[in-house]
Amino acid sequence: MIAKLDASRQESAIQVIDISAWLDPQATSEAREAVIEALHFSCRTHGFFSLIGHGVSLDLQRQVLVCAKTFFAMPMEDKMEVSMAKSVGMSNRGYEVLQGQALQPDALPDLKEGYFIGAEVAAGDPRAGKFLHGPNMWPSTLNESDFQTPLMEYLSQMTKVAELLLEMLRQALPKPPPEDMFEEFKQKPSTNLRLLHYPPQRSFDERQLGAGAHTDFGGITLLLQQSGAPGLEVWHPQTSAWIPVLAVEDHLVVNIGDLLNLWTNGYFLSAVHRVINRAPTDRYSAPFFYNGNTACNFSPLDMGFRPMNTTVQTVEGHILGKLKATREKTQNAKANPLPKNCEVEVQS
Ligand SMILES: O=C(O)CCC(=O)C(=O)O
Numbered sequence: 322m323i324a325k326l327d328a329s330r331q332e333s334a335i336q337v338i339d340i341s342a343w344l345d346p347q348a349t350s351e352a353r354e355a356v357i358e359a360l361h362f363s364c365r366t367h368g369f370f371s372l373i374g375h376g377v378s379l380d381l382q383r384q385v386l387v388c389a390k391t392f393f394a395m396p397m398e399d400k401m402e403v404s405m406a407k408s409v410g411m412s413n414r415g416y417e418v419l420q421g422q423a424l425q426p427d428a429l430p431d432l433k434e435g436y437f438i439g440a441e442v443a444a445g446d447p448r449a450g451k452f453l454h455g456p457n458m459w460p461s462t463l464n465e466s467d468f469q470t471p472l473m474e475y476l477s478q479m480t481k482v483a484e485l486l487l488e489m490l491r492q493a494l495p496k497p498p499p500e501d502m503f504e505e506f507k508q509k510p511s512t513n514l515r516l517l518h519y520p521p522q523r524s525f526d527e528r529q530l531g532a533g534a535h536t537d538f539g540g541i542t543l544l545l546q547q548s549g550a551p552g553l554e555v556w557h558p559q560t561s562a563w564i565p566v567l568a569v570e571d572h573l574v575v576n577i578g579d580l581l582n583l584w585t586n587g588y589f590l591s592a593v594h595r596v597i598n599r600a601p602t603d604r605y606s607a608p609f610f611y612n613g614n615t616a617c618n619f620s621p622l623d624m625g626f627r628p629m630n631t632t633v634q635t636v637e638g639h640i641l642g643k644l645k646a647t648r649e650k651t652q653n654a655k656a657n658p659l660p661k662n663c664e665v666e667v668q669s
């Protein structure tokens with residue numbers, strides 16, 4: 322059952338956090354401490370916040386959204402030239418067709434199409450083809466300087482912002498763990514950028530969403546939204562309400578993924594979220610996922626507030642386990658098919 326949007330929360334309780342004090346060598350320790358406190362609050366209440374003062378130029382952010390519009394406006398044959406089916410092994414690169422993903426097992430396939438790139442791992446590298454590692458696939462019809470260059474520059478800048486956030490999040494923990502907590506995790510990290518396009522939603526079927534309700538499996542996500550084109554909603558279990566997240570220019574929406582939730586033994590929240598494009602116009606967004614070194618071992622920290630789960634696993638094992646569980650739920654949902662007029666084939 323999909324709950325109704327809570328209109329009284331239109332202003333959104335998702336906090337705006339300005340981290341410029343962490344990029345300014347002249348900033349006072351009080352100013353830096355205030356940022357840590359704000360992060361602590363947001364990661365304990367929603368696991369979501371809206372980031373400003375991140376140092377990424379507005380021009381580059383706009384270029385990324387232009388890249389998304391340009392890519393999705395191409396003829397289908399040009400998009401299929403870089404179809405994900407052609408990507409190396411489990412690298413997860415390239416184009417995913419509309420309704421090619423079903424993030425919510427009991428809903429219809431997502432009303433979105435996507436194009437995925439990540440940290441470049443050459444075909445000859447021993448990691449190529451392993452989960453989330455491999456060469457990017459660039460459409461031959463687009464100019465390198467207009468497409469590949471800004472996207473790779475953005476990926477690189479997002480990686481730096483994510484790593485700065487990790488350090489701040491470490492300091493936001495009540496008993497800050499050792500400084501090297503994320504050292505191995507940050508070595509050759511798996512990073513992914515997705516360009517997404519959500520056409521206007523015309524279906525009145527409540528199981529039709531742009532992106533079904535889900536949590537992100539990795540470490541941390543930084544989302545660029547087209548300003549004035551909202552659609553992202555965060556589930557707030559305490560009030561059983563979907564909180565809309567505003568789409569404001571220069572704001573990057575950050576959320577904690579399941580990996581950091583588990584690593585902090587549940588201290589930082591990984592919130593369920595979804596997207597519905599209720600507007601009559603197209604919506605474009607670009608989430609960046611920082612999954613860290615997929616071979617890195619981690620086990621939950623003792624936060625002193627709930628029983629410990631001491632299982633040690635790799636980042637890859639964790640994410641693949643999450644994917645497997647979602648696939649199994651989807652299979653179960655398929656075993657109880659939807660009414661005929663709602664059936665849509667899920668493509669993998
Ligand atoms: O497009 C958005 O606003 C969010 C997408 C998202 O949650 C995801 O890709 O994990």
Ligand SMILES: [Fe+2]
Nearest residue numbers: 535536537594
């Ligand atoms: Fe997500």
